[in-house]
Amino acid sequence: MARGRVTRLTACDVRFPTSLGAHGSDAMHTDPDYSTAYVTLETDAEDGLKGYGITFTLGKGTEVVVCAVNALAPHVLNKDLGDIVGDFRGFYRQLTSDSQLRWIGPEKGVVHLATAAILNAVWDLWAKQEGKAFCTLLCWQDPRTLSSCIDFRYISDVLTEEEACEILQKNQAGKKEREAQMLTQGYPAYTTSCAWLGYSDDRLKQLCTEALKGGWTRFKVKVGADMQDDVRRCGLIRDMIGPEKTLMMDANQRWDVPEAVEWMARLAEFKPLWIEEPTSPDDILGHAAISRALAPLGIGVATGEQCHNRVIFKQLLQARALQFLQIDSCRLGSVNENLSVLLMAKKFGIPVCPHAGGVGLCELVQHLIIFDFISVSASLENRMCEYVDHLHEHFKYPVLIQKACYLPPKDAGYSTEMKEESVKKYQYPDGDVWRKLLAAQGK
Numbered sequence: 001m002a003r004g005r006v007t008r009l010t011a012c013d014v015r016f017p018t019s020l021g022a023h024g025s026d027a028m029h030t031d032p033d034y035s036t037a038y039v040t041l042e043t044d045a046e047d048g049l050k051g052y053g054i055t056f057t058l059g060k061g062t063e064v065v066v067c068a069v070n071a072l073a074p075h076v077l078n079k080d081l082g083d084i085v086g087d088f089r090g091f092y093r094q095l096t097s098d099s100q101l102r103w104i105g106p107e108k109g110v111v112h113l114a115t116a117a118i119l120n121a122v123w124d125l126w127a128k129q130e131g132k133a134f135c136t137l138l139c140w141q142d143p144r145t146l147s148s149c150i151d152f153r154y155i156s157d158v159l160t161e162e163e164a165c166e167i168l169q170k171n172q173a174g175k176k177e178r179e180a181q182m183l184t185q186g187y188p189a190y191t192t193s194c195a196w197l198g199y200s201d202d203r204l205k206q207l208c209t210e211a212l213k214g215g216w217t218r219f220k221v222k223v224g225a226d227m228q229d230d231v232r233r234c235g236l237i238r239d240m241i242g243p244e245k246t247l248m249m250d251a252n253q254r255w256d257v258p259e260a261v262e263w264m265a266r267l268a269e270f271k272p273l274w275i276e277e278p279t280s281p282d283d284i285l286g287h288a289a290i291s292r293a294l295a296p297l298g299i300g301v302a303t304g305e306q307c308h309n310r311v312i313f314k315q316l317l318q319a320r321a322l323q324f325l326q327i328d329s330c331r332l333g334s335v336n337e338n339l340s341v342l343l344m345a346k347k348f349g350i351p352v353c354p355h356a357g358g359v360g361l362c363e364l365v366q367h368l369i370i371f372d373f374i375s376v377s378a379s380l381e382n383r384m385c386e387y388v389d390h391l392h393e394h395f396k397y398p399v400l401i402q403k404a405c406y407l408p409p410k411d412a413g414y415s416t417e418m419k420e421e422s423v424k425k426y427q428y429p430d431g432d433v434w435r436k437l438l439a440a441q442g443k
Contacts, residue, residue: 004043022198027224033059051125068114108308119334143168186405190218224254287321305355329364357388
């Protein structure tokens with residue numbers, strides 16, 4: 001049972017200078033510094049446990065998210081954790097419906113990123129108090145309890161609370177077997193670490209060779225900046241991994257709709273499973289048009305990492321605008337909103353292949369996708385979770401990959417807790433790393 005009154009909320013700006021090595025670079029984000037607005041919740045409970053929450057950013061702007069977290073803090077402070085968990089839907093609505101702050105949302109943008117960080121910390125603290133890994137806590141909740149965490153406002157035309165309960169209830173059968181399968185085999189993953197757009201050919205070849213030796217069979221390559229360069233790089237990767245392994249492509253919103261169709265028609269020879277974020281993440285009908293055009297080529301459309309909220313996902317599903325749905329653990333309003341999207345995807349029969357990487361996204365989303373398999377989809381068909389081999393060493397409970405699969409986390413909590421020394425060292429702008437970098441840059 002969740003316990004304790006929230007007595008303190010702190011938020012800090014933690015940034016890693018990944019741009020120095022072109023890690024994370026793509027056609028639209030050429031110099032990202034992987035960062036997080038890092039939230040800590042403390043209560044007056046005698047156990048002394050703390051909840052940690054993150055939301056992923058790319059450097060500049062993290063300080064704005066921290067400001068938004070602090071603006072939302074009054075909705076959390078002095079609240080009893082048991083009351084929050086006991087009315088999770090009401091608490092979610094309180095955070096997202098502040099009559100003034102919602103004006104700079106609602107349920108999107110900076111305020112929603114801040115909401116995710118706070119809610120992630122709440123879920124982490126509750127799981128720790130229960131002494132369970134978060135995915136285990138989630139998997140074995142009563143269907144009615146889980147449904148009561150979801151805000152069905154704006155999506156009840158597609159998914160009602162009763163339908164959500166029915167899906168969860170139906171999948172009670174076989175849960176123990178699926179949990180055992182995850183414990184022994186893990187959840188299939190794909191790697192994005194080999195082919196960031198800023199990497200040289202030599203670096204790309206080296207990383208692909210290492211990944212193949214490590215048992216990876218699914219690879220994603222960044223595209224979209226230059227057609228001829230994409231043809232060359234995709235050919236290089238396809239030659240290295242061979243015809244039988246799976247290749248995906250990611251344009252990170254670079255193209256207009258006709259351009260996306262033309263570009264992918266040229267890259268179709270490399271047999272990509274999907275093109276990810278081919279155009280603006282807000283262009284639902286554009287994604288639908290691209291999906292129709294690429295279907296004869298056997299190329300699916302994947303999107304979701306910058307999808308604002310459950311309403312946009314609802315419309316993407318209604319419009320048949322995607323063949324692979326990519327939830328994000330920090331872009332949406334934490335677990336509460338991701339639950340609704342997982343359930344809608346199940347109803348529409350669309351596989352979920354989460355976005356991960358960044359700072360802590362792998363750590364968080366592993367819980368959600370394992371829950372999806374055990375309690376919602378009950379399927380691994382056309383499903384895999386992204387993995388990026390960056391920054392895990394800064395987390396107290398990092399992901400564990402074995403044979404290109406995520407093994408279920410065993411430590412209590414949501415795997416969000418970072419090492420204290422890492423937070424201190426990389427806090428912006430006063431951490432040791434940034435003081436030195438900024439001094440060298442004359443700032």
